[in-house]
Amino acid sequence: MERNYILFDTPVRDLLYPFTHTRPIAACRVGILTIQEKWEHWLGTGVSHFTVPHLQEKFPLHRAADENMVNILLSGHILPDAGLIAAIASLEANEELYQDSHLLAKAIRGKDIHLLSPGERKNYPGEVLGIFKPWDIFALNDKAIRADFKLLTEGRSSAPISSTNQLINTADIFLEPGASVEYSVLNATTGPIYIGKNAQVMEGCLIRGALAMGEGSVLKMGTKIYGATTLGPYCTGGGEIKNSVLFGYSNKGHDGYLGDAVLGEWCNLGANTTCSNLKNNVSPVRVWLEARGEAAVAGQKCGVLMGDFSRCGINTMLNTGTVIGVSCNIFGAHFPPVFTPSFSWGNLGRAGEYRLEEALRDAGAWMGLKGRQLEEADRKILEAVHEIISEKDLKT
Secondary structure (H helix, E strand, O other): OOEEEEEEOOOHHHHOOOHHHOOOHHHOEOOOOEHHHHHHHHHOOOOEEEOOHHHHOOOOOOOOOOOOOEEEEEEOOEEOOHHHHHHHHOOOOOEEEEEOOEEEEEEEEOOOOOOOOOOEEEEOOOOOEEOOOOOHHHHOHHHHHHHHHHHHHOOOOOOOOOOOOEEEOHHHEEEOOOOEEOOOEEEOOOOOEEEOOOOEEOOOOEEEOOEEEOOOOEEOOOOEEOOOEEEOOOOEEOOEEEEEEEEEOOEEOOOOEEEEEEEEEOOEEOOOOEEOOOOOOOOOEEEEEOOOOEEEEEEOOOOOEEOOOOEEOOOOEEOOOOEEOOOOEEOOOOOOOOEEOOOEEOOOOOEOOOOHHHHHHHHHHHHHOOOOOOOHHHHHHHHHHHHHHHHHHHHO
């Protein structure tokens, strides 16, 4: 039975703003890989996305080619493992895989996709990991790095590691071809260290695993990494970073602290930007859920959650559990609000003050710094997000 795999957005998508304003759930990075990349490695084939209309052009949907093929729809917020892959492989047409009330996968024969059509229900008894709230991305990052490290390095040998470095537990340190690490301390006793193709660790860095560096990413001189941290492709890290995920093409390149945090793509933290991840009274951190219009408890620690194309000026102070939307330009002498809507300008948290054409111009300029350009699909996504935010602002 020939199969076509599709990752679909569940209602969880709305709870993962600001990151899912500009991508399907499965395009989020947790560990070394995005959720989509994890599924593709496990399945040994490509997967596509079934998502909201304004994202579908950039993240296209590929249906089964004919009535003899079976579409396997996979919940986009779930992280795969060997047990789940085996259970999905056993699905026949018109069967569904659930854990309790949560749909994990569904097999549908033919070109049409009917998520709501009934099928024979099977229960999955194993453990299931997934992202249900934005802070799950950093909370699961240690486990996800370990799982991805094994997936990517099993049966392979690391590229040579320079003798100028101090290494602890070398079995869990892996460099891809072209990676450069000099005069640094790499301690993998607390988790694996993965340094991607053509990534660079400059002199004097102090690294405790788990750490994942994507292709072309850079740690600047003297950076301190405290573990469970991911720098996606072409990111820059500096200062102190702990238990944080940078999706890709984002910069935290200078002194200042980033902890228990998530930055989307094309973000930039100005020099000496620091985020709080723990309240002074050690009480639970409450984080604003945009879709619900209310705050929810995220645990004892949570730093900043910043959407794509947002940035802040030098010496910015970000309070515990701060959420910053898409395409915001944060600056000023005071703490910005704990929730800054998309397309805000300054530190007052007023949506729509960052005019669309200027926001698009600046997004393209930032992409140009890393040799990329704002494609038409990117422009349409930002225009759609701006329209959604503007309509919501008018209603309130």
